[in-house]
Amino acid sequence: MYISSLRIRNFRNFLSASFEFKKGVNTILGENGSGKTNALFALRLLLDESLPRNITKLRDSDFCRNLGDWKGHWIVISVDFDELSAHEGCQMLKHDAGHMDGSEKGTLTYYFRPCLKIRQALFEASGNAALAQQLIDEISIEDYEPVFSGRANADFLCDHTYRDLVGDFQNFVFPDPDDKDFKAYGVKLSPLHEEVSFTFVKALRDVVSDLKNYRNSPLIALLKGLESEISDKDSKNITTLVSDINNAISELDEIKQVSRGIQKTLHKTVGYTFSPTIDIESSLPSELDKLLQKLSLTVGDNYVDGYSGDLNELSLGGANLIYVALKLLEYERKQEADKAAQFLVIEEPEAHIHTHIQKTLFENHAINKTQVFLSTHSTHISSVAKISEMNILGLNENHVDVFQPSNNLNPADCSRIERYLNATRSTLLFAKGVILVEGEAELILIPALVKKALGLSLDELGISLISMDSAFFEHISNLFHPERIRKHCAIITDLDTSTEPLPDDEAGDNKYQKSCRNSQKSGLLRKDKLDEHTKDNDFISAFYANYTFEVDFVGADNSIELKEVLPSIYQQQADIAKSIGLLENGAVEIYGKEILRLADKVGKGWLSLLTSEKVTSQTYVPHYILDAIAFSCGRKLAPQIRYKMCCYRLSNPMPVMNDKDKAIQFFAENHVDINACIDEFEKQCPDDDLSYLIGQLDR
Template sequence: MYISSLRIRNFRNFLSSKFMFKKGVNTVLGENGSGKTNALFALRLLLDESLPRNITKLRDSDFCRNLDDWKGHWIVISVDFEELSSHEGCQILKHDTGHMDNSEKGTLTFYFRPCLRVRQALFEANGNADLSQQVIDDIKIDDYEPIFTGRANADFLCDKAYSELVGDFDNLVFPDPNNQDFKAYGVKLSPLHEEVSFTFVKALRDVVSDLKNYRNSPLIALLKGLESEISDEDSENITTLVSDLNNTISELDEIKQVSSGIQNTLHKTVGYTFSPIIDIESSLPSELDKLLQKLSLTVGDNYVDGYSGDLNELSLGGANLIYVALKLLEYERKQEADKAAQFLVIEEPEAHIHTHIQKTLFENHAINKTQVFLSTHSTHISSVAKISEMNILGLDESKVDVFQPATNLNPIECGRIERYLNATRSTLLFAKGVLLVEGEAELILIPALVKKVLGISLDELGISLISMDSAFFEHISNLFHSNRIRKHCAIITDFDTSITKLPADKTKDNEYLRSCRNSQESGVIRKRKLDEHTKDNPYIEAFYAQHTFEVDFLIADNVVEAVEVLESIYNKKAYIKKSKALLEDKGVDVYGKEILRLADKVGKGWLSLLITECVSSETYIPKYVIDAIAFSCGNKLAPQVIYKMCKYRLINPMPAFKDKDKPKQFFADNKDDINACIVEFTKQCPDDDLSYLIGLLDR
């Protein structure tokens, strides 16, 4: 059997979310703070016996912060099982959770809900809004109860079902708690910890202290019960040796002198009548089970020098690996028991672990029969994960969405995407927005333009810029869809309109004109395909340079930057002078041809790198690039981010605006009203690139 889905309602940062899982390894990806830990903890609440028994008594802070008020609401966490067979290990689990429809499916649900008294009071107050609100206002967290049920078939993620079974909080109407629909809520049962094997490997942060801590050390967990496997003869010999050692230590003259000194001091201080009797004895435990718990690890970083010492001497990465190894050994021991299923949950294994080890750890468990749940924000792990086994968390204005990137994609399409997602490109899985570009010219120059002109990096905007090497736009952008990753993906490419006028009769083309015509025809075909591909998909859109990226960069009035790089390309002044004249020509057929010649001469990537060294706050960003950036942000940016860009523009040279005293003074006088400052900036600097960007945003 395996877990096919996890459904969470109102728990921590999950208002209403569903995770879909497969057999084998399942990866939960997401940026920091998106809820990866909370998702795994929800799974643990249902199945992890290592958690304290009172852990299910949640706190008010465990309710989703997107609720207007937690009082009266329920936290509902459900896992759905598949392939509950008649195997002996599954029988109890199937009996308790299996649906009564002759299928091999089951559901285990955890509810954290108001107790019967409160639910009864809410029901009796129906029709009296003031009384209902008073009951809700009086609810305390101690009025809540945790329960587990099996076989529930209600979908609490559905708002209609939630209103009917929990309560309609808009109209203050609540169901009768004495007329429970057991088919919907499920049948109450005890936790099912004993029926499954569950091993949790937590995020590796302060491992050394955990390895030394009696309660947390996985070594102690492995040593418990080991005494039963030691022969009686060995056990008796060890006990005798420890007893003799205790006696020997206790009888040492030096020990006796300290003991006698303490006793004499007490006699002198309080007298013989009130003085307690003091002695010092060695108290190493002679019981074998207690003695084994005193064992500790000695470690070394490698086999080269053979040195082995205390845990504190080990590198953090080495300690993490030892911790993981101990937990995996604990997991292997649990596999020997005849359980209904084995689950291995690993939280962020990438912390302090080398890249190659991350991949090895992941790939080794990918072939294991046990169902594995692994959370990560490692691009190296995500680059070898299958998108069909991913759940991606997206965080938008404190709201979490869960995406399954392979939904409705066939295996061939998934395979193409997986082969292309290397460690660099897989950053698009974590980004808030994505820019797909043709090649290295855009990859090098666009980030520099944004940073120099707007004063903020693409990373700060949450945008991942991915070079597609002139291919695969359709395949990769397929990930972004209302059924898959609900984030915005902008495609930046060239329309390749000829920079020179083409004769109506193509037979009159010379070699250069033929090349221009072929590029233009390819651009028309490319645009037609991309427009068809992006049609009816609100999450992807293509943005085109009228000609090519290099030519449109000059069209945006950036000839100065192009001329500045000539000295890095030529040594002879005559060549520089000739090229400068061509670049400064007014005709696109002239300067366009020259910039493309330079790109061909030194390489597009190298030319872009040279231009980045000349880019400044006075450079213009081509409008279609700004359009793409706005789209990839979902046409939304936080006011604080926009305000930061406005301030940057005002303290740096701006090509379209010279007198900045007036907006500067306004910013100084209204620094607590950033929205007013943004409006003033656009009013005073209407032709600035930033004002153009702000105009594209939904504010």
């Protein structure tokens, strides 16, 4: 048996979310604050017996803030099971949660809802907006109850179903709680903790204190019950030894002297009549179960034979590894029990653990028969995870969406994507937007260009720039789709239009013209394929350099940056002067041929690196790159970000500026109304690159 899906309604930062799971390892990826911990906690609420029993009584802060007013609403968390077989361990679970349709599927649901009295009152007030609103306003968290049910088949993520079964809060219409639709709500039952084995390995923070804490230490959990496995003879010998030690310590003269001193002081203070009798005795527990709980870990170093010291002497990463090892041993012990299923949940194993160990930990459990749920924001773990086993959390303006990146992709497509997703490229799984580029030239120069021209890095804009090391974008861009990752992916590539004038009849081409014509044909073919690939998908779009990245960069009036690079390429002043003359020529057949010759001479990547060192706030950004940035942001940038870029532009030299002093003065006098400042910037600097970018964004 395994969990096939998790559905969450109104819980913490999930207004409505659905996770899809497979057998084996399942990875939940997401940026910080996207809800990875909340998703795992939702699983734990349903299945983790180690949680306190009163944990199911939630607080008002557990309601999703996107609800607005939480009062009267329900929190609903459901897990769907599959392959509930006739195996003995599954029978009770199938009896309580299994659907009565002959399938091997089942559902366990947790409701946090208003109690019957409140639901009855809301039903009776249906249609009376004033009375219903008054009842809702008076609801407190104490009016709520936690309920578990099995076999529910209602989809509470559907707004229509939610209105029917919970209530229509706009029209103040609420269902009759006496109409018990068992098929929809399920049959009330007790928690099913005993039917499954559930091991949770929390995010690794201050592990040393947990290892030493009696309540939290996984070592204590492993030692519980161990006394029953120790022979009577060994148990008796240990008890005798402890008793002898207690007696020996208690009878020491030094201990007796302290005891007599305390007694004497008491007599002097309150007299003989009111003084209690004092003695000091060693009280090591002689009961074996209590004695075992006093055991503690000591640690040594692989490089120092025979030494073993306190946990505090160990590095944080080493302590984390020990903690993980203890939890995994606890999990292995639980496997011995005949349960319906084994679940291992690991939260962010990357914290303080070396890259190689992250991959080893993941790959070792990927082959285990137990179903594993692992949350992470590690690019190293995500690079070895299968996209068919991923759920990706996307955070957008306080709204969390859940994506399944392999939806409706065939295994061959998934395999190709997984081969591309190394630790560098897998950052696209965490980004708010993605730009795919052909190679290292764009990868080096575009980030520098954006930072110098706009004052913010691509990372600050939430954009991952990914080099494909080729022009084959279709495989990776397939991830971005309404059915998969609903984030925007821009593709930047070249049309490779010939900079050399070509004869009407290609039969007349010389060798160089033939090469240019072939590149131009390839560019047009690539455009046709990409246009076809993106035409019905609002989450992908391609943006083209008319010629090539280098030619269009110079063509955007950036020859000065290339001229400053020439001394790093040539030693002879005559060679530098000749190249400058060609780069300053306004004809693309002249400057285009020269920049391509320089790129061929030193390599595109090296030329981009040299050029990136010369980029300033006065460098122009080719418009097709600004178009790609706007698209990858979903045509949305917060006003604060736009304002920050405007301030940066005004405080640095700009290539285009009308009445600069007037714009700066306006900004100085309008600290509060940042939208007015942005509008003024566009008005005063209509031809600036930033104004162009803002114009491509949604208002």
